[in-house]
Amino acid sequence: MTAVAQQTNGLIDKFGRRVDYIRLSVTDRCDFRCVYCMTEEMQFVPRKQVLTLEELYTVARAFTELGVSRIRLTGGEPMVRSNVMHLVNRLGNLPGLNELLLTTNGSQLDKYSAPLKAAGVKRINISLDSLDAEKFRRISRVGKLERVLAGIDAAIATGFDRLRINSVIMRGYNEGEVLPLVEFALDRGLDIAFIEEMPLGEASDHDREDTTCSNDWVREQIESRYTLLDSAVKTAGPSRYVQVVGSKSRIGFISPVTHNFCADCNRVRVTVEGRLLLCLGNEHSMDLRAILRDDSKDFDDLKTAIVAAMDLKPERHYFYDKEHAQPVRLMNMTGG
Numbered sequence: 001m002t003a004v005a006q007q008t009n010g011l012i013d014k015f016g017r018r019v020d021y022i023r024l025s026v027t028d029r030c031d032f033r034c035v036y037c038m039t040e041e042m043q044f045v046p047r048k049q050v051l052t053l054e055e056l057y058t059v060a061r062a063f064t065e066l067g068v069s070r071i072r073l074t075g076g077e078p079m080v081r082s083n084v085m086h087l088v089n090r091l092g093n094l095p096g097l098n099e100l101l102l103t104t105n106g107s108q109l110d111k112y113s114a115p116l117k118a119a120g121v122k123r124i125n126i127s128l129d130s131l132d133a134e135k136f137r138r139i140s141r142v143g144k145l146e147r148v149l150a151g152i153d154a155a156i157a158t159g160f161d162r163l164r165i166n167s168v169i170m171r172g173y174n175e176g177e178v179l180p181l182v183e184f185a186l187d188r189g190l191d192i193a194f195i196e197e198m199p200l201g202e203a204s205d206h207d208r209e210d211t212t213c214s215n216d217w218v219r220e221q222i223e224s225r226y227t228l229l230d231s232a233v234k235t236a237g238p239s240r241y242v243q244v245v246g247s248k249s250r251i252g253f254i255s256p257v258t259h260n261f262c263a264d265c266n267r268v269r270v271t272v273e274g275r276l277l278l279c280l281g282n283e284h285s286m287d288l289r290a291i292l293r294d295d296s297k298d299f300d301d302l303k304t305a306i307v308a309a310m311d312l313k314p315e316r317h318y319f320y321d322k323e324h325a326q327p328v329r330l331m332n333m334t335g336g
Contacts, residue, residue, distance in 0.1 A: 010067030011306070013278075013313040021070040021267040022063050023103075026056060026084055028272050030077040032105050033141035034129075036168055036197050040141065049273045053087045055292050059270055062303045064096045072101040076272070079108035085115055092120025099123065103166070107143065109151030113158040122161045125193070126152055129167050130174045131184060139173055156188060164191040164252070169218055170211040178221040186249050193239050193252035194218045215253040222251065238265075256280070262315065276306065278313035286312065 011019040028045050030038070051059070060071055071091060078084060092100050099122050106126040109116075116124070128148060130136040136145040155163055165185050169175055178194070185192035197212045219242075222228065227245040234241075239252030262279075269277040274289025286309040291297045 011063075011310050013310045015313075015315055017265055017313070018067075019266055019268055019310065019313075020068055021072070022060075022068050023072045023074050023267060023269045024056060024060060025074045025076065025270060025272045026053075026078045026087065027076040027081040029080055030075055030105065031080055031107055032077065032143040034105075034127075034143075035139055035141065035173070036170065045273050049289075051272060051274045051289060051292070053081075053083065055274065055289070056087055057090050058292065058299070058302070059274070059288060060091055061094060062299065062306055064094050066303060066306060067096075069096060069098040070101065071097060071099075072103060074103045074269075077105050077107065078102065079104055079112050085112070085119065088116065088119045088121065101125070103127070104151075105140075105143065106148040106151035106155075110147075110154040113151070113154040113160075117158050117160060123163070124155055124160055125164045125166050126155065127166045127168075128152070128181065128184075129169075130177055131180050132174075132177070135174055135177070139170070152188070152190075156190075162191060164193055166193050166195055168195050168197050169213040170197055171213050172211055175213055178218055179225055182222055182226065182244075182251065185251075186244060186247050189249060191241075191250045191252065193254055195254040196257045212257060214258045215255040216258060219253065265313075268309075268313070276309050278309060284312045284314050285309075 013019065027050070033040060033042065063071070071094075073088070073091075075081070081087075088100070091097065100120050101123050102116065102121050103125045104127070106128065109124075109126070126148070129139050130145070133145045136143060136148075152163070152165075165181065167177075167181050169178060182192060184190075194215055196215055219228070228242040228251065229245060231241040231243045231250060233243075233250060238256070239254050241250045241252045243250055265279075269280070270288065271277060274287065274292060276286040276288050278284040278286075286305060288302065288305065291302050291305055
């Protein structure tokens with residue numbers, strides 16, 4: 001009996017954690033070059049090594065048939081992938097998929113918000129690290145703040161189930177913008193999540209240990225102006241939410257460095273080159289592209305490999321632990 005035939009209860013790792021959520025990278029390319037995500041002179045994956053849209057769909061279908069109910073499209077910037085809406089439309093019709101989600105820098109949302117919603121995308125996370133045009137450009141290197149703000153406005157007008165701003169606060173770059181970003185989100189009825197900078201790869205223009213701001217510090221800044229109530233609300237990802245008194249907006253904290261959330265990890269990542277990453281902070285992985293492009297393998301072989309890969313999922317990551325090897329891949333290679 002194959003592993004697929006034996007698998008009746010979904011994808012469960014050796015620590016008893018159920019994987020029901022994948023982050024599917026559709027490109028490592030981006031129209032920005034954010035300092036925490038890429039080096040300034042970034043080398044991208046050769047196109048022949050990138051999964052085709054058909055291969056990405058096949059991977060997504062395999063996961064949903066194995067019990068995954070949420071897929072988040074990531075990059076790089078997913079909306080710069082040529083003909084990406086063809087994939088999004090097909091994913092939106094996958095049986096068993098409860099939520100199709102997107103993480104984006106927002107630069108293309110003025111064009112794609114309506115088609116994304118029509119295709120079945122329910123929630124979008126939009127990266128925004130500064131409301132100051134000069135600081136925004138310093139962080140993104142090439143991005144234009146006005147394009148992102150226009151994209152956010154378009155997404156609000158389109159009427160998704162929920163929109164969330166994602167902000168990485170970095171000492172020496174934007175630590176003074178915590179409150180303005182919160183105010184921006186609250187004024188528009190948006191959620192906002194603060195994400196600690198993760199030590200993925202070597203940054204080309206700063207030392208991550210010097211720039212990382214803990215979310216405990218970020219929360220202190222917010223509480224200097226707003227009253228926060230801890231919330232039991234959970235979404236597909238690792239955010240721990242608080243409610244702002246007097247507002248429907250939620251503030252989330254994603255704290256992989258200071259508050260390890262590995263015990264209840266429910267997700268894996270697939271890179272654009274078909275590498276199934278079992279952990280954000282480790283190199284444990286399986287090559288799905290090799291199976292997809294092997295004429296002697298079929299769809300059941302792909303599913304069997306995915307099931308087997310669950311035993312590779314480690315118990316936790318060890319960010320900044322000098323006794324453990326740190327990931328060398330950058331965030332755009334990982335899938336944001």
